[in-house]
Amino acid sequence: MxxxxxxxxxxxxxxxxxxxxxxxxxxxxxxxxxxxxxxxxxxxxxxxxxxxxxxxxxxxxxxxxxxxxxxxxxxxxxxxxxxxxxxxxxxxxxxxxxxxxxxxxxxxxxxxxxxxxxxxxxxxxxxxxxxxxxxxxxxxYIGMGQYLNGIVAGHMTSSKKIGFVAAKPIPQVLLNINSFLLGARAVDPEITCQVIFTGEWSMAVKEAEATNALADAGADVITCHVDGPKVVIETAAARGAYVCGYHADQSALAPELYLTGAEWNWATVYTDMVAKTLAGEPIPNFVRGGLAEGFIKMSPLGPAVTDAARAQFEAVQAEIMAGDYAVINGPLADNSGNVIAADGVSYLETDVELESMDYLVDGVIGSTS
Amino acid sequence: MNGDIGLWAVPLAMIGGAIRVSTPFLFVSLGEVITERSGRINLGLEGTLVFGAMAGYALAYLTGSAWAGVGAAALAGLLFGLVHGLLCSLPKVNDIAIGIALMLLGTGLAFFFGKPFIQPVAPDLPAINLGWWSDLPQVQAALRVNVLFLVGAALAVALAWMLRKTRIGLTLRVVGDSSDAARALGIRPARVRILATAFGGALAGIGGAYLSLFYPGSWNEGISSGQGLIAVALVIFARWSPINAFFAALLFGAAGALGPALQSVGVTQGYYLFYAAPFVLTLIVLVLSSSKSGALTGAPRELSITK
CATH class of the missing domain: 3.40.50.2300 (Response regulator)
Known part of the structure; x- marks a missing residue:
């Protein structure tokens, strides 16, 4: 500072x-x-x-x-x-x-x-x-990674409550929270996700407090969207909760309790853009990619992950790789009852509407303001 | 991981937060009480805290012993305090300006030397489980008390006794209240102030080690959210009394836990407002405790802010 x-x-x-x-x-x-x-x-x-x-x-x-x-x-x-x-x-x-x-x-x-x-x-x-x-x-499309995190979390939670430490309520963070819950609900529709916003991208003490508060509230699988997940992962593991990683591979911080994680794979993107610049070729103004394009990847599944979780994780991952996967499927309401997607409506991972998300879906305990 | 305790989670989290979060505030403000009682203000403690956090983490990682880290942090803090004390003893040097310079130096050096230590995982300080009597995991977690917190609490009592009842305390108070009187008694004010500032620095270093070695328990460049600065303000808030400083630190820790705790029980609107709770609280207490006649009761008279 x-x-x-x-x-x-x-x-x-x-x-x-x-x-x-x-x-x-x-x-x-x-x-x-x-x-x-x-x-x-x-x-x-x-x-x-x-x-x-x-x-x-x-x-x-x-x-x-x-x-x-x-x-x-x-x-x-x-x-x-x-x-x-x-x-x-x-x-x-x-x-x-x-x-x-x-x-x-x-x-x-x-x-x-x-x-x-x-x-x-x-x-x-x-x-x-x-x-x-x-x-x-x-x-x-890292929301897909959080969806896969959610699937594993859904299998591993016994309290039926999972937790999310979030920095700020911007669209990308909200999409991650919603995807995490919807992944878990694909396993068990009774699961809820408690979110705590810290209000800052990096604020170690507040992140630790938020993680403790989630554990106190009974969340037994915790993930996050803050700049440096180290504090959240270590604090959650110290409370005995399972953890799902974000941004990078944090399995070294909690080898036994780390389930999997949604990681960026920017090397693909950067080397491609630099090669295009060197060759004098144009770069599109709007570039997006997901698991299939190698923009994101998942951490290897941890030792605690059950066979059932592994099977569903791998099946869904294959479906996402095949393309046109949708996490937001109607009928779906937000957590104050407004309809987000009517019956039969789906938003694909590539839909630009998702990048202006301003709601938390039904089942997420938290508020965007 | 089981048992829904509903709204009880809020007071419990605040007690837990008070214990977990208050320790850095406590050490920095106890150290600053001693420094200011001698008539100097060391604003550089934020830098000392951050450097102590880095040095403690680095040494704990390199030696495998968390207590070695605490020792290193205290030593580093002592050196920072000595530098401040010595520089301020030169003629026409302003202690506030030196403090700000040392604050920037401390954080800058900590970031520079701390680069290789962001990734590794260092051993943590041990904690004592005072919640063994309860079956609730929430209670057990809230009452996992770090040894340093207990040391800090004991230190507050010891320092209060020292200031009131011992010759060292008397010397400190004389130097802080009147350099002339101290000289007449054959005391060298500069030397007392240098020692008092070094002591304050050492405690701030330990406060930093608590941050990186126990809670939140890792070193990174955002580890301090201004605890060192807030603690200096807490000293004024605590009217230069070690015992008050202990309660002020607890209050700040508890208020800081309010935001996350309320969100965890479902009070989710307006969390930015709850995060401001410690500062709103400070304002309220200051207004309530103010008086027309003696706004700075208890302030050492040699302090540059009261002169």
Missing amino acids: AADFLTRRRFLTTSAGLAGAAAMGLPARAQGGLTVGFIYVGPRDDYGYNQAHAQGAAAVKAMEGVTVIEEENVAETQDVQQTMESMINFDGASLLFPTSFGYFDPHILEVAPKYPDVRFKHCGGLWTPGMPENVGSYFG
Whole structure:
């Protein structure tokens, strides 16, 4: 937090502002080749969101003719605009991956028009026609991973109550919560899912408190959507609950109680986009993929998983791989009784409507505000 | 994992939260009580806390002993305190400014040296099960008390006794209330203040070790949510008394557990509001305990904020 003041790039941008026009003429461009910038909201090795992206960046580093620059702990504020501009002006980056959700609007949308030759690829944003052409968004259908988590959780819970530690009620998080419950309900429709929002992407003490509160409320399988799941996984395991991972493989943190996990596989996406840029080919502005496309993957099933759970997990995974799988199937209501999907209506994993989700389905105990 | 205890979960979670969350507040504010009683303010304790969390975790991981980690954190905190104390003893140096500088230095150094320790898993500090008498897992979990919490509680009593009844306490109070009187008694105020600040730093380091070695029990760059700063404010709130600091820390811990606990029993609307509970509570208590005549009763007179 406070140490943001000390980062090299912040210092550079500030001094650049002071030096004014004199510095503008002499940007230190990289020597030939393509420079790719990765921006993370937290540390690169957080067992979570940022680590998943950093593993993708590591795959890009191994490519011929590419220089990778990275900056960690960049806040979703004016800071990220300065980081992007300094990566462009000082390091000569022409392809940027600002990876945190809050970087998109307004920060990328403000900076991008100033640099039409630079490609801005954002993780999780919803690019729509009319936005700058050099901006694009990519994301994976990780809700499917949480659905598979839910199926295993549904088999393993004995209290019929599962728990979810969530950061903020944004569409992606809500989709994950809903998918987790619907996966469990595919096993047993009596199961409920308690959600606790911490309000922050990374707030260790609050995440631990939330996990304890879920365990106190009787949840015996717990998963999460926060930036670094380490605290949630360790706390839940200390309470004797089963855990499902998220973002990256956390099985090392709770070898006996870890069931499975929904992981990102960004190496596929990043190497593909960088290869296209090197070849001078266009990248679509709107890129999405799931299990079948290799955007996401599941952690290997843990030792506690029963045969019945394994069988259903594998069957559903095969169906998802085959494509056109729908998690949201009517008739379905949200948890305050409003109809979301009428009888016969289904939303496929690829449906863009799911990316503006603002409800929790029936069976989730929690509220979006 | 069984037994639905309904709304009882809320007070239980608050008791549990008070015990789990309060320890860092407790150690930092006890240390700062001693520092401020000597007439200095060390705002750098947030940095000391974060550095202590990192140093404690790193040493615990490298040596395999959580207590070695606590020792390392205390030592690191002691050094930070010494630096603050020594720098502030130079002429015309402002303790608040040095504190802010050390806060940034501490967090910066902790992030720098802490990089390789985010991934590994270090051993945890032991806890004592005071909930053995109950069959409810919730009660047992709430009453899993860490040794450091008990140490902190005992320390609060010991420090209160020390300030009131011993020669060391008298020396501290004289230095804190009047440098001139202290000099007349043959006491060197600068030396007392350096020691008091070093002591405060060591306690803040231990508070950090609690964060990384027990609850939440891992090192990462977001481990502190400002506990070090809040604890400094708690000292004013506690009117520079160690016993009050203990209760203030408990109150803050309990209020912090309110948000998650309410959501877990189904009170789900407006959780952002509940998360503000500790701060709203502080305002209310400060307003209720204020008085027209002596707003800063108990404040050491040599403190730069009261001079």
